[in-house]
Amino acid sequence: MEGKITRDGALQIKRSNVLKAQHCPFTIGEGGLDCGDWCPHFSEPREVRDDEFDRITETGRVTGNTVVTAIDICHNKTLYFESLTDERK
Numbered sequence: 045m046e047g048k049i050t051r052d053g054a055l056q057i058k059r060s061n062v063l064k065a066q067h068c069p070f071t072i073g074e075g076g077l078d079c080g081d082w083c084p085h086f087s088e089p090r091e092v093r094d095d096e097f098d099r100i101t102e103t104g105r106v107t108g109n110t111v112v113t114a115i116d117i118c119h120n121k122t123l124y125f126e127s128l129t130d131e132r133k
Contacts, residue, residue, distance in 0.1 A: 045124065049067060051131040053079070053081035055115070057123075070118065083131070086114035089128055 046058035055078065056063040066079040076077040078084060092114045 046121040046127040047123070047125045049081065049132055053132060054078035055080050055086070055117075083118065085116070085118040087114075089113045089115050089125075089130060092124075 046063075048056045048063055050056065055066045057066055058064075068077045068079050068083065082130040090113070091111050095115055110126075113125045115123050115128075117123060117126070
């Protein structure tokens with residue numbers, strides 16, 4: 045998966061070759077907020093070896109040779125990115 049954290053801290057994920065904002069389903073009101081670093085559940089990106097988690101891709105189980113970037117979000121979910129750009133740096 046490919047993604048980006050904008051300089052304002054909003055998470056975008058590439059879908060159909062376009063980076064799209066990920067809206068928080070738990071914010072109330074018209075427009076709401078994007079998923080991002082404003083939320084206490086949103087962790088800082090960290091590099092992990094792919095054998096540190098159980099991940100299956102379209103081509104089968106991943107071996108432990110790749111380093112990916114992980115971000116924890118709400119409800120104990122973790123997103124794993126093969127490519128993540130962090131524009132806050």
